[in-house]
Amino acid sequence: MYTRRTLRRTRTGATLLAVAALLVAGCSSGSTTSSASSAGPAAEAAALKPLPSSTPAALTPYYEQKPRWRDCGAPGFQCATLKAPLDYAEPSAGDVRLAVSRKKATGPGKRLGSLLVNPGGPGGSAIGYLQSYAGVGYPAEVRARYDMVAVDPRGVARSEPVECLDGPEMDAYTRTDVTPDDERETDTLVEAFRTFAEGCGADAPRLLRHVSTVEAARDMDIVRAALGDEKLTYVGASYGTFLGATYAGLFPDRAGRLVLDGALDPSLPARRLNLEQTAGFDTAFTAFAKDCVRQSDCPLGGAGTSPETVGKNLKSFFTELDARPIPAGDADGRRLTESLATMGVIAAMYDEGAWQQLREALTSAMKENDGSGLLLLSDSYFEREADGAYTNLMFANAAVNCLDLPPAFASPDEVREALPDFEKASPVFGEGLAWAALNCAYWPVEATGEPQRIEAKGAAPIVVVGTTRDPATPYRWAQALAGQLSSARLLTYEGDGHTAYGRGSECIDSTINTYLLRGTPPTDGKRCS
Template sequence: MHTRRTHRRTRTGTAAALLAASALLIAGCSSGNSPSTASAAAGEAAGVLAPLPRSTPAALTPYYRQKPAWRDCGVPGFQCATLKVPLDYAEPTAGDVRLALTRKKATGPGKRLGSLLVNPGGPGGSAVGYVQAYAGIGYPADVRARYDVVAVDPRGVAGSSPVECLDGPGMDAYTRTDVTPDDAKETGALVASYKRFAEGCGADAPKLLRHVSTVEAARDMDIVRAALGDGKLNYVGASYGTFLGATYAGLFPDRAGRLVLDGAMDPSLPARRLNLEQAEGFHTAFAAFAKDCVRRSGCPLGGRSTGVGRAGDNLRAFFEKLDARPIPTGDADGRRLTESLATIGVIAAMYDEGAWPQLREALTAAMKENDGAELLLLSDSYYERDAHGDYSNLMFANAAVNCLDLPPAFDSPDEVRRALPAFEKASPVFGEGLAWASLNCAYWPVRATGEARRIEAKGAAPIVVVGTTRDPATPYRWAEALAGQLSSARLLTYEGDGHTAYGRGSACIDSAINAYLLAGTPPKDGKRCS
């Protein structure tokens, strides 16, 4: 149920989402502390990401001197290219990774401002796919007129030497794994599922799997910056993309240009705390959905007098029924709606309040008509499963990056059980599943190379950090925390629902960010929009 996934899509975290979510949920919880108190304590205890030397090592010079050979790539208005980066920055002669790039050239009028690199999050989301499908046409016309909009799939993702772990049927089995085990047999089945997933990843790319960290991806971005001919990196990163962008600023503060970090992550938190606070974020989003739902006629979670707690109880009761007896979906492959798939379907709709009507209809069909088709469709969208039963590599890369970036949240099922009360308090509906999802990195075939660290990026130009008050996947306190760490941050707040804020309908947010990207004028620190 990979909870740690914080993918930007209009949907950088339950079985697979919990299996996947645990990827974006990396945090270490402190017994007896509230999330906010423990978060502050964790940030104070974390080390600081040190910048790299300003001079380029001689062994990396050939990479920095590359020039992309742009070509038509079959998508109107876009060009594509590839660049080489070292597999291992400690041994640049040990092999290469090929990165996939795309760009839509500035359309004018007005002076060209260079390249604007865009990353939608994940980890594991295809930046190339996102830019070609949305950013290259959906970003404000003034921004597209002045910048070449550019995307690069990070190493291990989509077009850039993708990590693969399981085939379609294997992923189908993985996504329906019960992530709320009731006994030793079910616990053993969950552990076995995590192990099969990890073993598949290890068998596919044993060398690459050791080199897909966020630090390495950030170093790749500096090679991309140089290849594009830009003196500084201009960047819009959403969700996990904020962690990638902040890491770049921490490593190369003098090369950080206009950086927008939307739906921010807190890099100072260990895995268990990240997962715990994300669970709380999903509860905040569910509460907003439930309040909206019960005010409407026919809400499957209750009527107008139903409180959030009771609505959550009704949803949990439905999940428990599915745990005992999955319901039909009409799926061509015979898949039924399990508790894990239904939970992910609900979580998927938490990313965008625009999906709430679809979720109400899906829950109504499943809870009242015994038809799980719509919830399965939401779950499939989260996992990026197509109608042919094939999956993108999103979940594979998600786990690969997360399990390398931070030591595992839990080392054993017993540790999860001891933490269940804290997770269930943070999220009565999703907490149990998200806690068990946080176990997946315990069985990863390679040891983590990263650790929780503050990022200060001293000397960087102003960096805009954006937080949404009821963001499910990247809780607002993470934006506050990152803005408090970055020496040049300007915190921009959206008081609303959904994951991330830029380009989602707030004229206040969009105008503030556009002014920064086009004129270099950051918003006043603490500016709030609604």
């Protein structure tokens, strides 16, 4: 299901700047429970067990690596490659190459070590995020004291990326109708999921079995050791919170200052994760709808129009696109379909700074028969480049999600049974997000993970950040993760958008900066706006 990314998108105004932390978005995984609402409570999930504190002899060579840094990317950044075992249960079976990048502490002040950052996904490039944003955009006082570091998780971007479809194939996949009206359209959707999965399996048959979050967390410990840090200092967003929490659960004695922003609840089966995230998008859409009708250029209703009516108007527009896609000014001849328009709207839910862009895009599409604005938003969501190529975000997203948890649905019949719950959670997005959660049913590799509570007993204080109207990682998940982690401090941002750090709240930013620089965590339950 994840998440994320996430999609976590760092924006200035309505301009998309960085990587996604994708959650549902057609790449979901989860429980095989027969009813979306019948998943058991988090208390029924087993607790993640920590690994032994001593390093097994077979792993010692990995922990004793010394990175050979070279200049790369923008000025001031360096890159290196480290190795990790493909299979931690059988270290002699081969290696995975991990791409690492850093920007050294700028000073003044005593260096505090390395600060690893992860923007989410799964599938978001941490190195891309570091070099385009975190390495230059994090607070100067943080960059002065820490070496800013990123590692692309196995299967992602520069670390042996999983590839599934080429550009034209991916174009066809993204425009596939995810609200099938009959058996023929259902068969077409299932075939699209099968083609996607088969492409991934053909590209990386061995690696596909070893891209789990647990393995990525273990890789981070090798990176920590190679950097010479006694403990891991880390800021993870969206799916990155699951990765960071998993690290803390496996290595509680090595968890240093951890910030988990836009948290996931690791104890839930993914059908319930999908359902709750669907409700999260509905919460965000309601906030957008209320704001939209206060603006003079809202194409979905005027002053006083209820969010429910705004949603019905948008849903009617989607239905029209399902029957008749519209031109989108695309050089490759693509038209705006219902599925692409839906993803464009969802992309704008991640940051209220994109709401104006969304209003303009909807106005062009609904009143001028021009779908280019919504197609641009959708392309940003899927990380489609101008030349028609795609990054491996969506491929890695599915590969990790489908390995971390069993499939949310085993068949189209199970989706149909769950549709009332999803449509209740979101009248606008529920149907499409329910069908999108079917993809892992056709994955070529069986899941190795399961829902687990993460307690990380003995870890230093961990800051868990939740945003009250977060679309992709509902606030309840931050509350749940904070309730599981034995040393968590919950920090709440009362606002819109996905994640909170670096998005304009002085209260949030100063609280997290104080924790990173001085080790002083906030009072549990602190709230900011």
